[in-house]
Amino acid sequence: MAIGKMMRYLVRLYSAKKMFRYFGTVGRRMSFLREGLTMFFCLRDARTPVYVRVALLGAIGYLLTPVDVLPDVILGLGWLDDTAVIAAAMRLARAYILPEHVLAAKRFFPF
Numbered sequence: 001m002a003i004g005k006m007m008r009y010l011v012r013l014y015s016a017k018k019m020f021r022y023f024g025t026v027g028r029r030m031s032f033l034r035e036g037l038t039m040f041f042c043l044r045d046a047r048t049p050v051y052v053r054v055a056l057l058g059a060i061g062y063l064l065t066p067v068d069v070l071p072d073v074i075l076g077l078g079w080l081d082d083t084a085v086i087a088a089a090m091r092l093a094r095a096y097i098l099p100e101h102v103l104a105a106k107r108f109f110p111f
Contacts, residue, residue: 018064034109035086036063039093041101048096059089 036059042048043056062068062085069081090097 033063034105035090036060037108038097038101038105039086039089041104042093042097045096045098045101047098048093052093052096055089055092059085 039056040060043053043060048056063082068078071078
């Protein structure tokens with residue numbers, strides 16, 4: 001599948017509305033999810049290269065899907081795999097995350 005087709009499919013699957021609803025309910029309890037929201041704002045920025053967008057879509061998709069390597073219901077351990085995926089994607093996208101992405105995420109998660 002071409003990268004453009006994959007991007008269009010994933011963007012339809014993981015809409016902004018779904019993302020904000022998820023972060024608004026679950027995200028307030030997990031501080032690392034602010035990084036996931038920062039990645040979302042970086043993903044939506046047209047200045048972000050395609051390969052970084054694909055990596056960010058994959059990480060955000062993994063964060064939103066209920067199927068994980070470690071199920072999220074396992075107390076304490078369930079979020080470890082999600083944290084590792086977010087950390088890897090943040091490391092890749094670090095050069096493309098702008099201050100405006102961070103500020104937008106802080107407005108959503110003020111704590």
